[in-house]
Amino acid sequence: MALQRLVRIIIAFVAAVVVATAVACVIGTQFVLAALTGIGVEISVSERFATTWYDLVNFGFIPSPAFGFSYALVIGIGLVIAFIAAAAMSHFLPRFRTIIYTVAGGVAIVTFLSASFFVFGVVLFAFAQTPMGLISQAAAGAAGGWIFAKYSRQETTS
């Protein structure tokens, strides 16, 4: 049973990271493209789709040559820390478990993006420089937290 539970948690975690990364990348790309259309650049649907797919693969899951890590890795590390804290809080507030994990996922990404600004002195991801961009990334983390809460829950027998 313990092994089954561990496998379920791992699968839920991987799903959370994949979903959070995908949502963060897709939204991030739309912010970048919106900034370009905002200065009069015409972008077709196919160019939009191709750019989104490119970013999803090359920004989301392949390590950047400049940073040496991928966004998925960053999100994964952030979610590990956030979910450990969420697990502790859920122990005392089991009724709010899903909300706690959801909020923890969002806070994890905001914390990383904010910390990177103070550590490196620049915004690492251009799309996260605006409040709306930052909120969109928090939403991606929250989606990951919700996925994890939903699929890692221990099934109860009646």
Add this chain to the structure above:
Amino acid sequence: MSRVPLKPVAVAALCVMALGSFNAASRAADYTLNTLAEGLAFPWSLAFLPDGDILVTERDGQLRLIQNGVLQFEPVTGVPDSYVAGQGGLMDVRLHPDFEQNRLIYLSYAHGDGDANQLRVARAEYADGALTDLEVVFGAEPMKGTPVHYGARIAFMTDGKLLITSGDGFIHRERAQLLDNHFGKTVRVNDDGSVPDDNPFVGTDGALPEIWTYGHRNQQGLVVDPESGRVYLHEHGPMGGDELNIIEPGKNYGWPVATYGLDYSGARISPFQEYSGMEMPVEYWVPSIAPGGMTLYDGEAFPAWQGDIFVAALANMTVRRLDLENGEVQGQEILFADVGERFREVRTGPDGYLYLLTDSPDGRVIQVRPTGSSS
């Protein structure tokens, strides 16, 4: 079908290869590197005075003097205070074309603080290790909150107008396409900072009249060909996409719409490498070499290099010699890789020697002269 005799072909090929390597070797042996000064804090630029002295800017805000080949301990006085942070500080130095008459030098520097700073260019009279009558001739607008991407190169055109590069400030990249600000622009002013009547956007509603070209990122190389009047500019790309451009008034050089570079995260900055109405570079580098400065060699010491452009590369830690014919790059040679240091700037001295600045807290001025020439 006739058969090609393989043995003579192989011998000929070996001869060609041997000749090629001989040429490369002889080229490499043609110059000698001589450290003229060391212990400079991130030297950024240099200017040659008519009496043979050399002024060197240090990014931490000092203007230093090399007199009779010796770096003077005391810095030049009267230099404006710089905002020293990130890539900012004291940057370029240029002599007025009529320096021997008016003693004017021009300095570019970061001004302000972490919340609000800008590129500034000021001029002052220089005499005996001191600046006097300092006057600001340009300030990039609006102020920004990042200590990076200042551009900050200065060059005088053949008509005596002053060109200044102003970078995009890193987080303001889309504004490089808008004409209501100085982010990502090259500006052209008279030597006193006033705006020439024939600038391309004079009279255009909503456009700043100083703007000469736009759509740039971080332009740290600017050279005017004194014979053709052609203006060469190089700019840093992000991750890849460094560019050498020939700039012309009123034209758009694409950033951040058309670029060969990617964001540092690996994401695209734009779907486009080319875009209608935007100029293409004459040369670009992927991966980035991080071009930090440039000269158009017109000296006598290295006749084979005359008319070529030399680009100092920071990240790549080499100098690139670009063989130019009528503004087109015919080939590229990698030089000085054995020095093993980041190169901030390369200039042609009045003696025909090349001068290199290395980018470090213990930076050097390196003189490149033909082997066998007297020092």
